[in-house]
Amino acid sequence: MVVGAIALFVYAKVVSRLLAHGRTSALKATVFAMPVWFGIAFLGWAMFLR
Amino acid sequence: MLIQTDWSVIRKTKWHEYAVRFALGGLITAVAGFIAKEWGPVLGGLFLAFPAIFPATATLAEKRENERKHKHGLSGVRRGRQCAALEAAGTALGCIGLITFAATFWGLLPRLHLLLVFLIGIVGWVGVSVAMWFLRKRLRFRPKHSLSGARPLANHRR
Numbered sequence: 001m002v003v004g005a006i007a008l009f010v011y012a013k014v015v016s017r018l019l020a021h022g023r024t025s026a027l028k029a030t031v032f033a034m035p036v037w038f039g040i041a042f043l044g045w046a047m048f049l050r
Numbered sequence: 051m052l053i054q055t056d057w058s059v060i061r062k063t064k065w066h067e068y069a070v071r072f073a074l075g076g077l078i079t080a081v082a083g084f085i086a087k088e089w090g091p092v093l094g095g096l097f098l099a100f101p102a103i104f105p106a107t108a109t110l111a112e113k114r115e116n117e118r119k120h121k122h123g124l125s126g127v128r129r130g131r132q133c134a135a136l137e138a139a140g141t142a143l144g145c146i147g148l149i150t151f152a153a154t155f156w157g158l159l160p161r162l163h164l165l166l167v168f169l170i171g172i173v174g175w176v177g178v179s180v181a182m183w184f185l186r187k188r189l190r191f192r193p194k195h196s197l198s199g200a201r202p203l204a205n206h207r208r
Contacts, residue, residue: 001096004098013138015108016136017135025131050092
C-alpha cells in the first residue's frame with residue numbers, strides 16, 4: 001500500500017499539471033495518466049516487494 | 051485561513067455522483083481482495099491505493115463547475131479544468147497522509163492490536179495531510195522579502 005500510495009501521489013501530481021494548463025479535459029487527463037500509476041506501482045513492487 | 055467544512059455541498063451533490071464513487075470504491079476494494087487471494091497480500095495491498103474514485107471525482111467536479119458557469123452564460127471549460135486540477139493537487143497532499151497510514155500499519159501491526167493501529171493510522175493520516183496543506187500554503191504564498199531575509203519596506207520606515 002505504501003508503494004501504491006507513492007504511485008498515487010505521482011499520478012495526482014501529473015494529472016494536476018495536465019489540468020492546470022487547461023488544454024486537457026479531466027476525463028482524458030485521469031485516463032491518460034493511468035500508465036504512470038501502473039508503471040511506478042509495479043516498478044516499486046518489482047524492486048522492493050517481490 | 052482556517053480549514054472549514056461546507057455541509058451545503060452534501061445537498062448540492064446529486065445522488066448518482068455518490069453512487070458512482072461508492073460503486074467504483076467498492077469495485078476496486080473487491081478487486082484488491084481478489085488479487086490478494088490469488089497472488090498474495092503484497093500485490094493486493096498495492097491496489098488499495100489504485101486511483102479508482104479520483105477520476106470520477108475530478109470529472110464530476112469539472113462538469114459541475116462547467117454547468118455553473120454555463121448558467122451565467124459563460125464558458126466554464128477552463129474554470130472546470132482548474133477546479134479538477136485543484137482536486138488533483140489536494141489528492142497528492144492526501145497521498146502523503148496515505149503513505150503515513152500504510153507505514154503505520156506496516157510498522158505497528160505485528161506488535162499492537164488492530165483497532166489501536168487503525169486509530170493511530172487515522173490520526174496520522176489526518177495530522178500529516180493537514181500539515182502538508184499548511185506547509186504547501188506557507189511555501190506557496192510566502193512573500194518574496196522573507197525568502198531573501200530582508201525586512202519589508204514598511205518596517206524600515208519605522
